[in-house]
Amino acid sequence: MAKSIDVSDLNIYYGDFLAVEGVTIPVAARSVTAFIGPSGCGKSTFLRSLNRMHEVIRGARVDGKVLVDGQDLYADDMDPVNVRRMIGMVFQRPNPFPTMSIAENVLAGQKLNSKRMKKSEADDIVERSLRSAGLWNEVKDRLDRPGSGLSGGQQQRLCIARAIATQPEVLLMDEPCSALDPISTSVIEDLIHELKKDYTIVIVTHNMQQAARVSDTTAFFNLAGVGQPGRLIEHGPTEKMFSNPEDPATEAYIQGRFG
């Protein structure tokens, strides 16, 4: 299931504004990569370019290459809807569909992909996805109740279940714990650890301890000033990035001296 990602020379624009410049980075399959850096350096923009969510904004575009197991995501014959199914995303704020039940939320991606399926098949997907998201035991007796009735941490795990229900190969997470309390955060971090056995995970986080706890490799992005494009400054094993980074800016950021 899990696939590697190879980005080369990626420039990302909002209209004429070059937001992220010249990113080249490999992401190994079945690993967790953390993106860190000060506000506005383009972490979320870059993350969204990895499943073609960036281009849903009017005038937004990229040039360069994003290969997933050698397959060019931006090739002319690549359907962005298929790309987003293959590369799922979890956002900062848990966003279950409020009028849908827990089970319907898990199946929402399937429905969008307009697949008619038998009830037994749907039940299997709901159980498998909720189990993988570490939520099954907490919700198995109330699958027909609204997803919005869960706690924030449970809602975020429901969103993770929804993202993995379509069996993606990669999971992108944009500050998935920033709206959660420390206990829910720790549950999600444990879950990320479990999920990397099956998925390639890329996570944007402002929390240095979180990057250090959950990721195998860390990528530090920075920008020279307001209106300047964000760039990838350094990428390497998390342990090295946090103990002995190559670039003085990485060290200054990690030590909390800016950002």
Ligand SMILES: Nc1ncnc2c1ncn2[C@@H]1O[C@H](COP(=O)(O)OP(=O)(O)OP(=O)(O)O)[C@@H](O)[C@H]1O
């Ligand atoms: N929809 C948009 N239209 C135009 N410019 C945008 C848009 N979204 C982001 N930008 C700009 O792109 C640059 C990168 O923003 P982005 O949100 O990717 O940074 P970030 O590193 O994720 O920041 P933060 O840590 O604050 O979330 C910023 O200059 C931002 O103002």
